Structure formats: structure tokens, C-alpha cells
Amino acid sequence: MTQTDTIKRKPSDQATRHFDILIVGAGISGIGAAYHLTDQCPGKSFAVLEAYETFGGTWHMHTYPGIRSDSDLYTFGYRFKPWLGTPIATAEEILSYMGEVIDENDLARHIRYQHRITSANWSSADKLWTVNVTRGDTGEDLVFTANFLWMCQGYYDHAKGYTPEWDGMDAYQGEIVHPQTWPENFDYKGKNVIVIGSGATAATLIPAIAGDCKHVTLLQRSPTYFIPGRNENELVDELRKLGIQETWIHEIARRKILFDQAELTQRAIDEPEILKAELLASVREFLGPDYDVDKHFTPKYRPWQQRIAFVPDGDLFQGITSGAASVVTDHIDRFTPKGILLKSGEELEADIIITATGFNLSVLGGIPFAVDGKSVDFADTVTYRGMMFTGVPNLAWVFGYFRASWTLRVDIMGDFLCRLFKHMDAKRVKQVRVELPHADKDTPRAPWIEESNFNPGYLARSMHLMPKCGSKPEWQHTQDYWSERDALPAIDLDEEAFHYE
Numbered sequence: 043m044t045q046t047d048t049i050k051r052k053p054s055d056q057a058t059r060h061f062d063i064l065i066v067g068a069g070i071s072g073i074g075a076a077y078h079l080t081d082q083c084p085g086k087s088f089a090v091l092e093a094y095e096t097f098g099g100t101w102h103m104h105t106y107p108g109i110r111s112d113s114d115l116y117t118f119g120y121r122f123k124p125w126l127g128t129p130i131a132t133a134e135e136i137l138s139y140m141g142e143v144i145d146e147n148d149l150a151r152h153i154r155y156q157h158r159i160t161s162a163n164w165s166s167a168d169k170l171w172t173v174n175v176t177r178g179d180t181g182e183d184l185v186f187t188a189n190f191l192w193m194c195q196g197y198y199d200h201a202k203g204y205t206p207e208w209d210g211m212d213a214y215q216g217e218i219v220h221p222q223t224w225p226e227n228f229d230y231k232g233k234n235v236i237v238i239g240s241g242a243t244a245a246t247l248i249p250a251i252a253g254d255c256k257h258v259t260l261l262q263r264s265p266t267y268f269i270p271g272r273n274e275n276e277l278v279d280e281l282r283k284l285g286i287q288e289t290w291i292h293e294i295a296r297r298k299i300l301f302d303q304a305e306l307t308q309r310a311i312d313e314p315e316i317l318k319a320e321l322l323a324s325v326r327e328f329l330g331p332d333y334d335v336d337k338h339f340t341p342k343y344r345p346w347q348q349r350i351a352f353v354p355d356g357d358l359f360q361g362i363t364s365g366a367a368s369v370v371t372d373h374i375d376r377f378t379p380k381g382i383l384l385k386s387g388e389e390l391e392a393d394i395i396i397t398a399t400g401f402n403l404s405v406l407g408g409i410p411f412a413v414d415g416k417s418v419d420f421a422d423t424v425t426y427r428g429m430m431f432t433g434v435p436n437l438a439w440v441f442g443y444f445r446a447s448w449t450l451r452v453d454i455m456g457d458f459l460c461r462l463f464k465h466m467d468a469k470r471v472k473q474v475r476v477e478l479p480h481a482d483k484d485t486p487r488a489p490w491i492e493e494s495n496f497n498p499g500y501l502a503r504s505m506h507l508m509p510k511c512g513s514k515p516e517w518q519h520t521q522d523y524w525s526e527r528d529a530l531p532a533i534d535l536d537e538e539a540f541h542y543e
């Protein structure tokens with residue numbers, strides 16, 4: 043079944059506007075949430091409201107050449123559906139996997155596309171969210187009600203990527219493009235291209251266009267860590283040769299990958315210099331002894347303070363050694379009519395400048411929320427384990443992992459929320475809110491994620507807008523899958539933090 047067939051299957055009852063649970067967003071988190079509700083809480087009514095005309099979120103809206111995951115799909119895929127392809131997957135492959143999850147679990151009837159939530163108001167008297175929605179296709183304004191909001195709207199502004207303001211941009215005579223809003227049929231063939239940025243997007247885009255451009259220059263202020271490796275998993279290949287069934291292979295591959303990642307993360311803390319030397323040696327292997335790896339591929343921070351991008355088959359480095367791509371590490375002074383003037387005084391000329399400069403973080407999709415008529419500023423809330431927020435009843439936000447695959451949290455939060463719904467039913471209550479214990483009310487607040495733990499630019503720029511953390515582990519967003527996979531199932535739903543009515 044194609045993606046179009048999947049989205050064409052309409053919800054069975056378009057008229058219903060009240061649900062036990064509304065899932066916001068049909069990306070990998072929202073489709074996962076719908077699966078877990080169907081599987082674990084079959085009695086609950088729910089709908090998935092999605093602003094776009096199709097599912098996929100990130101993997102639908104990013105269309106730049108070469109778009110692919112930088113996580114392996116054994117762990118970026120759901121735990122309940124085996125991944126059969128290569129570890130690193132294209133957006134198209136991820137969309138087709140999600141389409142299969144929708145079809146195999148009859149989820150299409152729950153999804154309403156072109157339904158953008160514009161505001162949400164909680165009434166304590168009615169124990170109900172009232173959600174305003176605008177339809178993208180008809181322009182109609184609709185009102186939905188739900189007992190619980192399962193927020194799966196992602197973590198960045200989908201409308202526009204982040205592009206810094208540089209002097210002279212207006213005078214530049216070429217084209218400036220952000221990968222998040224890649225123009226259809228954009229022609230870069232035979233052109234001189236500069237890609238500003240050093241993250242996974244630049245590393246993906248450059249090898250994909252290098253062969254077709256006259257030349258591509260990766261222009262970075264400072265370098266990033268990369269792990270080059272083959273896009274294959276030897277253990278999986280071996281198990282397949284032995285005829286082991288795919289559900290087992292999926293589980294074994296996940297465990298092995300997560301075990302290795304835990305070790306890598308621990309080494310980044312225990313022996314950062316040794317790990318750093320190993321990572322740089324693997325880059326040197328591709329680029330040869332004469333290449334200035336110190337200047338262009340040696341970051342200032344310790345490994346894992348920002349995501350380490352996997353470079354399948356070293357394709358980025360192959361582009362550099364072939365001469366089709368090159369790296370410049372310098373600061374931008376300003377744009378000129380022909381290109382970019384660097385602080386060193388050098389001018390780089392380009393027909394096209396691609397700003398792979400990242401995202402704008404978005405707090406709960408920028409949707410205006412109110413509780414009993416009072417608007418919510420999430421920066422004033424404290425988070426319960428990066429899932430729920432003080433003062434905002436019956437709402438959870440799926441904010442996945444950065445160091446491990448995002449989707450690992452989709453699955454364990456699915457288990458937690460379904461357990462919470464069953465617990466509420468057993469208690470015959472309709473409202474749950476989290477409140478700090480009295481003794482912790484005046485303890486100092488910490489940022490959503492500590493800068494020393496993880497510090498990419500998009501988080502640093504908007505950290506002040508994010509919910510805060512408290513001093514105890516249950517009031518923190520640890521970004522640590524390995525501790526949460528045991529901690530979340532062990533949460534006592536009657537512990538002090540939870541208040542039911």
C-alpha cells in the first residue's frame with residue numbers, strides 16, 4: 043500500500059469531536075502513541091490531529107537531498123515492529139515503515155489530517171480540554187474536547203528553520219536556502235555551493251549533492267564529532283543467515299546497540315580524551331595523514347555534549363578526498379554580493395548558500411494553552427520526568443532522547459501513560475496533575491537540560507522558554523534512556539507527586 047493509499051483511508055466517523063484522548067501530531071511519536079493506545083487501552087476513544095496532509099512529521103517535511111536518519115533504525119524504529127532494512131535509513135524508508143504501522147494496526151481511521159490545533163483550554167470544573175482547530179483544506183474552525191492531551195507535536199518550529207542574521211545578506215546575489223524549506227526541483231547542478239553548518243544535516247546533504255555541483259564548501263565556525271562506519275550491522279546479518287525470526291533479530295539488535303551506546307556514553311564521561319582520540323583516528327583513516335583533522339574535525343567540547351553524527355560508509359570524507367567537497371573552518375564576517383567574506387579576510391564565492399544552521403526550538407508547538415482561563419507559560423512550570431508539568435493537568439509531552447534514538451522514549455512513555463489511564467479508571471477519577479512536594483517548592487530550579495550534559499545551539503538559544511527541572515530525579519528530564527527504562531515502569535502512581543480528582 044502506498045503512502046497516498048494509507049492517508050486516503052478516512053477516519054470512520056468524521057462527526058465525532060469528543061475523545062478520551064487527543065494525540066497531537068502524526069509523526070513517529072504520534073503514530074507510536076496511537077499504536078500503544080490501541081494495544082494497551084483498547085477501550086479508550088482517541089483521535090490523532092495532524093496539521094499536515096499526511097503522516098511522518100520530520101520525515102515528511104524535510105525533503106533536502108540525501109535526507110536520512112543518523113540513528114540506527116533498530117532503535118529509531120518502534121520496539122514492536124522489526125526493522126528489515128539497513129541501519130541508517132532514508133526518509134522515504136522511514137515513511138514507508140510508519141505507513142506499515144498505520145495499515146497493520148488499522149490506525150488510519152483515527153487520524154484527522156489538515157487539523158491544526160490553534161489553542162487549548164483546560165476546565166477544572168468539567169475536567170476537559172477544549173481544543174480549537176483550523177482545517178488546512180477548508181479553512182473551517184472546529185472545536186474538539188478531550189479528557190487528556192498526548193502532545194506529539196515535536197520540538198522545533200516546523201514552519202521555518204533557524205538562520206542567523208549576517209550583514210550583507212540582502213546584497214548577496216545568489217540564492218539562500220534553508221534545508222528545512224528545500225524548494226521543489228531546486229537546481230544546484232554545476233553550481234558553486236557553500237553549506238554553512240557542521241551538524242548531521244550538512245554531513246548528509248554534502249555527499250548527496252557533491253557529485254552534481256561544481257564544488258561544495260562546508261563552512262563551519264567550529265567542528266563536530268563524526269563516527270564513520272559501514273551502513274550495515276554484522277550481528278543482524280549473521281542472525282539472518284541463521285534463519286532467526288525477525289522479531290528476535292530486532293530485539294537482539296536493539297539490546298546490542300543500546301549496550302554499545304551505553305558504553306560509549308560512559309566512556310565520554312570517564313575517559314573523554316581517549317574516546318576523542320579514537321573518533322579522530324577514524325576520521326583520519328579516511329582523510330589521510332596530510333589532512334588538517336585538528337583544524338577541521340576536532341571539536342572543542344567533549345564527545346557526546348552534542349549529538350555525534352554517524353557518517354555511513356564515510357561518504358562525507360570520500361567527497362572531501364575526491365575534491366568535490368572541501369571544508370573551511372572560519373568565522374563569517376559578512377555576506378558580499380558574490381558570496382561570504384570570512385574573518386580571516388578570505389572571500390568564498392558561491393551561486394547558492396545553504397544555511398544548515400539548525401532549528402528554532404518550539405515549546406509544545408507554540409500552541410497557546412490556558413488552565414481555567416489563565417494562560418500557561420511553560421517556563422514557569424516544573425517538569426515531572428520531562429513528561430508532565432506542574433499546574434497543567436491531563437497533559438503529557440513526548441520529548442524523546444537526543445543521545446539515544448528519540449523513539450525509545452515514545453515506547454516507554456506509551457507504557458507509562460497507558461498505565462496511568464488504567465490507574466485513573468480504577469480510581470474512578472478524571473483528572474491527574476503533578477505538584478512538587480511541599481519540601482521542594484522553594485528549592486532552586488534547573489534548566490530543562492543542563493548545558494554541561496547536552497548543549498547544541500538550538501537548545502541554548504531557547505532554554506529560557508522551556509519548563510524547569512527540580513532537584514530530585516523525578517523532577518528532571520535526564521535524557522538518560524538507560525535509567526528511565528527501569529525507572530518509568532517502576533513509578534508508583536500514588537506517589538506524592540500525583541494528585542487525582
Ligand SMILES: Cc1cc2nc3c(=O)[nH]c(=O)nc-3n(C[C@H](O)[C@H](O)[C@H](O)COP(=O)(O)OP(=O)(O)OC[C@H]3O[C@@H](n4cnc5c(N)ncnc54)[C@H](O)[C@@H]3O)c2cc1C
Nearest residue numbers: 067069070071093099100111112113158159195196447448
Ligand atoms: C533532519 C532531521 C533528522 C533527524 N534524525 C534523527 C535521528 O536519526 N534519530 C533521532 O533520534 N532523531 C532524529 N531527529 C529528531 C526527530 O525530529 C525526532 O527523532 C522525531 O522524528 C520527532 O518525532 P515527533 O513525532 O515527536 O515530531 P515531528 O516529527 O516533529 O512531528 C510532529 C508532528 O506534529 C504536527 N503538529 C505540530 N504542531 C501541530 C498542531 N498545532 N496541530 C496539529 N499538528 C501539529 C506536525 O505537523 C508534525 O507532523 C531528526 C530531526 C531532523 C529534523
